[in-house]
Amino acid sequence: MTRVVLIHGIGQHLKGPQTITETWFPALNDGLTVSGASTLPRHDVSVAFYGDLFRRPGHRGVGEPPLDASDVELGLEYELLLSWWQAAADAEAQVPGPEAPARLRTPRIVQRALNALSHSAFFTGLAESVMIGSARQVRRYFTEPEVRRAAGERLSRAVTSETTTIVAHSLGSVVAYETLCAHPQWHDLTLITLGAPLAVRGLVFDRLHPPPQGETARWPVPLKRWINIADHGDVVALVKELAPSFGSRIQDLTVNNGAHAHDVRPYLTARETGLVLAETLA
Template sequence: MTRIVLVHGIAQEVKGAETLLAEWYPALSDGLARATGTTGGSRVARDEVSMAFYGDLFRPAGHRGLGTPEWDASDVQDGLESELLLQWWESASERESRVAGPGAAARLRTPHLVQRALNALSHASFFAGLSERMMISSARQVRRYFTEPGVRAAVQDRIVRSVTDRTEVIIAHSLGTVAAYEASYAHPEWPDLALVTLGSPLAVRNLVFERLVPPPTNGHARWPAPVKRWTNIADEGDIVALSKELAPSFGDRIRDLGVHNGAKAHDVRPYLTARETGRAIAEVLRA
């Protein structure tokens, strides 16, 4: 029955498919209504929408402490984890005046520099209200996806199990856009579908783009065969979607659109309620 598959991003490990669907579905309906000029909800029934939930794969095992393990700056691993936090910091400081920038600090991985990044990011809109250990957990999820083949395969399997022969569109957010892209490429037998990516880091060089499977060649990624339409939507202030446009890296068949999400630039709900998102989905459903 699934016409629309939703794929979430990082930091959802203590939720579940139904919990997230309860958050996403009203926003999805509002976006469709805004795009089509209708009232009274969505053109798609809730039982035609499914959430490819994978957050539990990152949920830590039980331990004696409370909540997330008490990580601090010294626990941030060299390489992708530290580089990602530093890049988020730099991007946030460029877009939000309340976030102090790295200035002339040497880009060396030291606990002190990582701690400065964590302190600064606590004032960024995306991370506001999150503890330091949750920020570290977010970077760690990205690192684990790219460096642990078992985790990567398990995340994509959740998407594969959600796609049916009636699926018309996959809507993915944040890290979920990476998993949706890779799963789509790996399954050329899937029916023709549309891909809508929200706040995507897919084109972020040196951190994400070069780590994709299949690997890009000569600076260009390969096109997933089942995808007949691809709309990428990003807010200029979204510090996770560091590269706002995907077309230069994935091909000019992609339609890159900008939206304004207010204070929560990376939040999926304003992405879904945007007219641009609703229109991209409605076009596919009408076809």
């Protein structure tokens, strides 16, 4: 019996469903505990895993081939990195903004963005390849139909007649939204989105399936309730409130995730998330 289905975001391509569960499940139950609710047994939770769709095939070298600023593709990858850079600079004093003068050794705008993001809470300690790879996964989802279709199929297989709630993080919120819209025969589901980039105009919102009509996207038929939770410092969730873009029925909440604004674990351990989940399971 799967009452709660979890779907992850970017950067999980070297993991698997059991690895994701090891991280998400205790954090989810911690959120329920701090909210005063009963915890869930392991068999009530499953993971819709699609990270392997982005995993590179084997090669003769050691590790993954490195990516640098010259590998960033113009268009969505480029625009995402610049958007994350601006958001990180707005939220964190230690991150130099795009208006800061470029040093001579980093004249390229992409290199400046990568250098700045390396000082942000979300990307600190990560190699350039990882930052570029994160933007690339978003680009591949929207531009490679087979990846998009396969990700949705993973979620649709995880949802059963016993499922009441889908918890989606980051890019997983896009997969969840599009899959829910594609399955109008499902009913009485609750969607909890964490750090969702769904309402980012020009990068995500305008690329959704089904396409938004004007300023508003379609409400997924299977949903009886949608709660969106965001940290003000989350640079991936550039637009924190989804209600203006997806309808007033959405309940937008804010949490404080500390230094790791986009990390799924503090999202799940937050009392606000625990309360919402407890209500959907009651």
